[in-house]
Amino acid sequence: MRFVDEYRDAGMARALAARIAGLCEPGRAYKFMEVCGGHTHTIYKHGLEDYLPEGISLVHGPGCPVCVIPMGRVDDAIAIAAQPGVIMATFGDMMRVPGGNGSFLDAMARGADVRMVYSPLDALKIARDNPDKRVVFLAIGFETTAPSTAMTIMRAASEGIANFSVFCNHVTIIPAIKAILDSPGLRLDGFIGPGHVSTVIGCRPYEFIPGEYGKPIVVAGFEPLDVLQAVHRNLLQLAEGRAEVENEYGRVVPWNGNPKALAVINEVMELRPHFEWRGLGFISDSALCLRERYAEFDAERIFQVPGARVADPKACQCGEVLKGVLKPWECKVFGTACTPETPIGTCMVSSEGACAAYYNFGRFSRDRVKEATRT
Amino acid sequence: MNREELVLERIERARRSRPRLREELVTLAHGAGGKASRTLVEAVFLPSFRNPHLEPLADGAVLDLHPGTAPPDGEAPDGGAQNGGGLDGEAAHGRAPDGVSLDVGEPVGGGAGGPATTGGLAFTTDSYVVTPLFFPGGDIGDLAVNGTVNDLAMCGARPAHLSAAFIIEEGFPVEHLRRIATTMAGAARAAGVTIVTGDTKVVQRGKADGCYITTAGVGMVPSGVRLGADAVRPGDAVIVSGPIGEHGVTVMLARGRLDIEAELVSDTAPLNGLTARLLEACPDGRVRCLRDATRGGVATVLNEIARSSEVAVIITEEAVPVRPVVRGACELLGIDPLYVACEGRMVAVVAGESADAALAALRSHPLGEEAAVVGRVAEDPPGLVLLKTGFGGTRIVDVLVGDPLPRIC
Known part of the structure; x- marks a missing residue:
């Protein structure tokens, strides 16, 4: 398949792996964080760690939109969905996310009308087709998906669709990276920068990472060779004593991002003073809400929601996993009490969650499997 | 063994323990065929129905119809031909598929059942709820016949006879039903099976989505054939x-x-x-x-x-x-x-x-x-x-x- 296979070429991977191995100082341990859950998924899905020398470990970051939604917000969304005459529309990934009192799947079994959509425009269509219902789109995601939510709201406004609203949970990536860099106990050598978010925000916003923290960051695509290449370019910077923002994903990410998309976000949304992130706690200026002029489409203003802060279950260590302090399997409940069937934490739900990726794809001893797959 | 391997082993143990059904209400996940479906079956149906044929939860059961264990009049249990109406034709009534003429000379291997089979009568059932009912390359009728034929074939059986039960939503076009029936007839012909009994039910509008079909099927497993998910060995x-x-x-x-x-x-x-x-x-x-x-x-x-x-x-x-x-x-x-x-x-x-x-x-x-x-x-x-x-x-x-x-x- 064109535009896919060339980025999954095993021969090129082997060549790149040899160069990576050559750049590693003997005895030195390197830690690179892939910020984005999409990268985590790629790493496990393609078995990329098989190519990395022992000294390099990849630390999974907070860039999984489903994973960072706090339980209280899930409960609020379910409370809206449970109101009479409401159709809640959201992405499939949200269906199994546990709130304080079950997930959307459970709410559906109790009678809530929750529809899985692929785009906010699908939700708008549901609103158009069901004028007697109130249709709420549960919006999640970083700057990647915020423009399409904003566009949809603008369209709803121009078409005068009054039975449509958005429960906005959009977050912004830069404050999360800052929080990671400021969190004690985590020593990182560099970053694999998020690809999709950067198509919107560009590469400039990352300049503080080398500038203030002296760490390299390489914005990367989502094919396995992209990720391997990002590791290589991080190592190259370290070897040459540089710390810069580099763009490995030039085929998609413009250095200055997408000004039109940013303008659309800015038209419809503004920063919230603070927002709770699962595991990371409250972070200032880290999330988006609808501007006053679009208040009629703001589900938070239309519906009464509990708005309560719900503490994560005590056993759940999603926070540590999201910050990269713990590897998924180091969590106390990983794989025993918390599994994809009965998730306790969000990291076990989304396909981009570090725990789900490790559980579904990487749950084996590499040494034993090397033996078994030898042909 | 390092720490990660110890954790992995602990997880494997957890996976082998029988999962508990925690939900009080059935969710869509329970119908998806994955782990949740299995949990539902193991927690609800298996304890009530438990027997050696069912236990392996295979695609079909292979039955040993020894004298004394076969139904006395040769009618298949719950033969579906008692409710009258619909497809329950006289021709089918009382004439269980293949009845007593089945060649069941060879006993089933192992009293404890197990999915492995060595000759006998293969018996299976499946329901079809696909949406949309018509799609490129076929319709629900193809699935209903082929699915059950295939379940029998996977037991190593030669599929012989099928039943077909329809749950139809009020207001469903007869034309569509005709089309589905024609498809089913064609699929049965292609597979070399006959549809010998059946049932129809109509439910109020909104209580079903168009049309659901349940088929069951029987077929003979030739002696000497022993298939099972538990029969696989290293080197295969x-x-x-x-x-x-x-x-x-x-x-x-x-x-x-x-x-x-x-x-x-x-x-x-x-x-x-x-x-x-x-x-x-x-x-x-x-x-x-x-x-x-x-x-x-x-x-x-x-x-x-x-x-x-x-x-x-x-x-x-x-x-x-x-x-x-x-x-x-x-x-x-x-x-x-x-x-x-x-x-x-x-x-x-x-x-x-x-x-x-x-x-x-x-x-x-x-x-x-x-x-x-x-x-x-x-x-x-x-x-x-x-x-x-x-x-x-x-x-x-x-x-x-x-x-x-x-x-x-």
Whole structure:
């Protein structure tokens, strides 16, 4: 398949792996964080760690939109969905996310009308087709998906669709990276920068990472060779004593991002003073809400929601996993009490969650499997 | 053993313990064919119905109709022909499929049942709730016949007779019903089976989605055939009978919500011709296990085999036949073709030394022209399905919790 296979070429991977191995100082341990859950998924899905020398470990970051939604917000969304005459529309990934009192799947079994959509425009269509219902789109995601939510709201406004609203949970990536860099106990050598978010925000916003923290960051695509290449370019910077923002994903990410998309976000949304992130706690200026002029489409203003802060279950260590302090399997409940069937934490739900990726794809001893797959 | 390996072992133990059903209400995940479905069956139905035939939870049961255990008048239990009306024709009434004329000379192996079978009457049932009812390459009628024929074929049986029960929503066009019946007749003819009994029920508008069909089927397993997910051994070869994922993707696209256009038709087909040819080419237990890769796809089937036989199944991604259009659609949707349902493809595990003969036999049949050896069975690590990725890495292929594409069969 064109535009896919060339980025999954095993021969090129082997060549790149040899160069990576050559750049590693003997005895030195390197830690690179892939910020984005999409990268985590790629790493496990393609078995990329098989190519990395022992000294390099990849630390999974907070860039999984489903994973960072706090339980209280899930409960609020379910409370809206449970109101009479409401159709809640959201992405499939949200269906199994546990709130304080079950997930959307459970709410559906109790009678809530929750529809899985692929785009906010699908939700708008549901609103158009069901004028007697109130249709709420549960919006999640970083700057990647915020423009399409904003566009949809603008369209709803121009078409005068009054039975449509958005429960906005959009977050912004830069404050999360800052929080990671400021969190004690985590020593990182560099970053694999998020690809999709950067198509919107560009590469400039990352300049503080080398500038203030002296760490390299390489914005990367989502094919396995992209990720391997990002590791290589991080190592190259370290070897040459540089710390810069580099763009490995030039085929998609413009250095200055997408000004039109940013303008659309800015038209419809503004920063919230603070927002709770699962595991990371409250972070200032880290999330988006609808501007006053679009208040009629703001589900938070239309519906009464509990708005309560719900503490994560005590056993759940999603926070540590999201910050990269713990590897998924180091969590106390990983794989025993918390599994994809009965998730306790969000990291076990989304396909981009570090725990789900490790559980579904990487749950084996590499040494034993090397033996078994030898042909 | 390092700390990670200790954790992995703890997880394996947790996975082997019987899962508890925690939900108070049934959710869609319970119908998706993955882990949640199994939990529901094991927690609710198995304890009530428990018997050696049911216990393996295989595609069908193979019954030993010894004198004394067969129903006295030769009528199949719950023969469906008592309610009158609908399809319950006089001709079918009281004449159980094949009745007492069945050749059941050879006893079933092992009193404890087990999925392995050695001759006898294969019996299976399945319900069909696909939406949309009509899709490129077939309709719900094809699935209802082929699905049950295939379940019998996977037991090693020669499918003979089917029942068909319809639950129809008030207001459903008779024209559609005619179309479905015509399809079913054609599919039955193609598979060499007859539909000998049935039932119809009509429910109020809104209480069903158009039309649901349940079929059951019986067929004879030739003596000497012993198939089972627990009969697989290290060194065996894993074969897939053709390109995977076409049915699931076709139905998904037929819903028209994705704005993806692709030239693709469902792979729905009866596999009994293919299995007969394979069993003939590789006799005497050299075919270990057959499974049609329906709900949950090839990945789910391989996991069942790895778990039941306590072996590792090692698959090479590049060897798995997937048409570019299916790969492309799956790539866009973010799903793995290994989990997408087929309705006319099977996984066959055969003795390693018989791999070439099996492949030749399958490829000699129109439905198996693109059959391929996709992997092999190893001893360690038991219970796991491993994939050597096209990229050159290794990963696990696990059972999904829910189906990525609901209501496709």
